[in-house]
Amino acid sequence: xxxxxxxxxxxxxxxxxxxxxxxxxxxxxxxxxxxxxxxxxxxxxxxxxxxxxxxxxxxxxxxxxxxxxxxxxxxxxxxxxxxxxxxxxxxxxxxxxxxxxxxxxxxxxxxxxxxxxxxxxxxxxxxxxxxxxxxxxxxxxxxxxxxxxxxxxxxxxxxxxxxxxxxxxxxxxxxxxxxxxxxxxxxxxxxxxxxxxxxxxxxxx
Amino acid sequence: xxxxxxxxxxxxxxxxxxxxxxxxxxxxxxxxxxxxxxxxxxxxxxxxxxxxxxxxxxxxxxxxxxxxxxxxxxxxxxxxxxxxxxxxxxxxxxxxxxxxxxxxxxxxxxxxxxxxxxxxxxxxxxxxxxxxxxxxxxxxxxxxxxxxxxxxxxxxxxxxxxxxxxxxxxxxxxxxxxxxxxxxxxxxxxxxxxxxxxxxxxxxx
DNA sequence: GACTATAGCAACCGACCGTTCGGACGCTAA
DNA sequence: TTAGCGTCCGAACGGTCGGTTGCTATAGTC
Numbered sequence: 001x002x003x004x005x006x007x008x009x010x011x012x013x014x015x016x017x018x019x020x021x022x023x024x025x026x027x028x029x030x031x032x033x034x035x036x037x038x039x040x041x042x043x044x045x046x047x048x049x050x051x052x053x054x055x056x057x058x059x060x061x062x063x064x065x066x067x068x069x070x071x072x073x074x075x076x077x078x079x080x081x082x083x084x085x086x087x088x089x090x091x092x093x094x095x096x097x098x099x100x101x102x103x104x105x106x107x108x109x110x111x112x113x114x115x116x117x118x119x120x121x122x123x124x125x126x127x128x129x130x131x132x133x134x135x136x137x138x139x140x141x142x143x144x145x146x147x148x149x150x151x152x153x154x155x156x157x158x159x160x161x162x163x164x165x166x167x168x169x170x171x172x173x174x175x176x177x178x179x180x181x182x183x184x185x186x187x188x189x190x191x192x193x194x195x196x197x198x199x200x201x202x203x204x205x
Numbered sequence: 206x207x208x209x210x211x212x213x214x215x216x217x218x219x220x221x222x223x224x225x226x227x228x229x230x231x232x233x234x235x236x237x238x239x240x241x242x243x244x245x246x247x248x249x250x251x252x253x254x255x256x257x258x259x260x261x262x263x264x265x266x267x268x269x270x271x272x273x274x275x276x277x278x279x280x281x282x283x284x285x286x287x288x289x290x291x292x293x294x295x296x297x298x299x300x301x302x303x304x305x306x307x308x309x310x311x312x313x314x315x316x317x318x319x320x321x322x323x324x325x326x327x328x329x330x331x332x333x334x335x336x337x338x339x340x341x342x343x344x345x346x347x348x349x350x351x352x353x354x355x356x357x358x359x360x361x362x363x364x365x366x367x368x369x370x371x372x373x374x375x376x377x378x379x380x381x382x383x384x385x386x387x388x389x390x391x392x393x394x395x396x397x398x399x400x401x402x403x404x405x406x407x408x409x410x
Numbered sequence: 411g412a413c414t415a416t417a418g419c420a421a422c423c424g425a426c427c428g429t430t431c432g433g434a435c436g437c438t439a440a
Numbered sequence: 441t442t443a444g445c446g447t448c449c450g451a452a453c454g455g456t457c458g459g460t461t462g463c464t465a466t467a468g469t470c
Contacts, residue, residue: 013447027325032236035428047430048448056428107325112380116321119383120232120312130384164377164393171380172373175317178324179335188369218417240458252460253418261458 014052017042018066021059026067026107029117030060030125060125067110068132074099076139086152086197089143093166093193100174101186108178111136112171137163153197162196169193219257222247223271226264231272231312234322235265235330265330272315273337279304281344291357291402294348298371298398305379306391313383316341317376342368358402367401374398 020041025033035056039046053059075095082088100109107113111132118126144159153162169192176185225247230238240261244251258264280300287293305314312318316337323331349364358367374397381390 029322034426036426045449046428047450050429051446051448113321115380115384116318117234119380133384160389161393161396164381164390165374165397167380168373168375168377168397169370170373171376172369175320175324175372175376176369179320179338184365185369188366191366192370192373239456241456250419251458252420255459256417 013044017049017052018062021063022067022070022110023106025060025063026105026110026113028107030063030114031117033060033063035059057124061128064114064125064128064132067105070104071099071110074104085143085146085150089140089147090193090197092140092143093170093197094190096170097173097186097189097193100170100177101183103177109170109174112174137167140166147197165196166193169196218249222254222257223267226268227272227275227315228311230265230268231310231315231318233312235268235319236322238265238268240264262329266333269319269330269333269337272310275309276304276315279309290348290351290355294345294352295398295402297345297348298375298402299395301375302378302391302394302398305375305382306388308382314375314379317379342372345371370401371398374401 017038021033021038024037024041035046035049038044039049042049050056050059053062075092078095079088079091082091111129114125114129115133118129140163141159144153144157144162147153148155148157148159169189173185173189176182222243226238226243229243229246240251240254243249244254247254255261255264258267280297283300284293284296287296316334319330319334320338323334345368346364349358349362349367352358353360353362353364374394378390378394381387
């Protein structure tokens with residue numbers, strides 16, 4: 001009950017470390033996140049930081065989990081109450097774009113960055129990144145198929161094709177925002193998604 | 206004229222260093238490319254390598270240039286003789302997809318990787334990466350506008366919007382190939398490009 | 411043949427990396 | 441009072457990083 005009781009003590013040191021780690025790794029990458037820098041920024045010793053995780057790889061996996069919780073809260077949770085199928089698919093895409101527009105992670109989409117950083121390697125971190133994309137893609141695919149089944153998309157629409165394209169639009173948005181800082185891209189992304197999820201004969205094979 | 210005359214001597218040591226650097230940096234990133242590793246793989250000393258460039262940043266810029274030459278030779282040169290406008294735009298997209306399909310760089314698109322690695326930083330390398338994307342985008346935009354002007358795309362098509370979408374398709378292809386190794390994506394990308402560059406009312410604002 | 415420029419080498423520098431270790435501190439339960 | 445536990449620290453480890461320095465060997469030029 002001392003007045004010097006810090007946020008770290010209140011929320012738990014481990015949680016504080018992870019919050020800071022997500023911010024750093026979003027900009028510098030999961031490999032660019034160093035224990036020394038983390039310790040300095042948190043006013044801790046390196047061993048004090050590492051003691052909570054055991055190894056840098058374990059820290060990276062924990063950071064990935066934390067970032068996943070953020071993404072889930074920002075993109076998935078707001079949409080889970082919406083009617084499945086086309087309404088939810090539309091809301092999902094809007095939440096996805098908004099998540100980039102608002103700059104939830106300072107370095108853009110955390111997982112796209114992690115994917116590019118680890119796609120040429122092997123190991124637990126790479127596997128975890130891939131698994132997250134598999135999960136996310138499966139969710140999009142499920143809603144797309146529901147929309148097709150409900151007749152909200154033309155019967156000839158290939159769900160995998162459409163999800164591939166939606167993913168591309170969001171990646172293009174992420175890229176344009178991060179590298180060029182051009183916020184026009186938000187408009188382009190919304191317009192393209194609207195076109196794809198409206199009457200969209202282009203999606204027919 | 207010694208019998209020990211090596212390939213490096215014939216082609217120039219600097220050029221040999223750059224060739225190897227492009228291969229490494231494509232997988233490990235421009236920052237993950239280290240002078241020590243480069244020296245070891247080339248059977249040289251670190252100072253022997255660094256002497257050709259002066260600093261790591263200068264090496265990174267030279268590697269970026271070399272990668273740019275490769276991209277130009279693979280994607281731009283084969284298309285430069287084709288009739289401007291829609292025919293060239295189509296050929297450009299096909300060459301772009303083919304460049305990823307054939308795995309010209311072992312780590313996927315060199316520049317997309319570099320963009321993600323440097324978009325959160327400042328400096329000469331980041332500026333060079335951004336400049337390359339500006340140039341490439343300008344080329345796509347020029348051909349798109351020619352196609353619109355020639356009536357090969359509906360008059361209502363927004364060229365910037367279309368280029369944004371084409372870029373996304375290629376980025377989605379790159380991502381799917383590198384992270385998931387799913388070659389179906391090549392088909393999806395070709396089909397989507399065909400849809401966008403055919404009769405494509407979805408591109409109308 | 412002497413002079414100069416270049417290429418490359420071995421050795422080394424300070425900085426930082428991830429990781430390990432022994433120990434100090436505060437809390438809780440016996 | 442004492443024992444034990446979780447948390448964190450400071451110091452140090454071996455290793456790698458980018459970069460510097462001084463040297464040698466070679467090639468070309470006067």
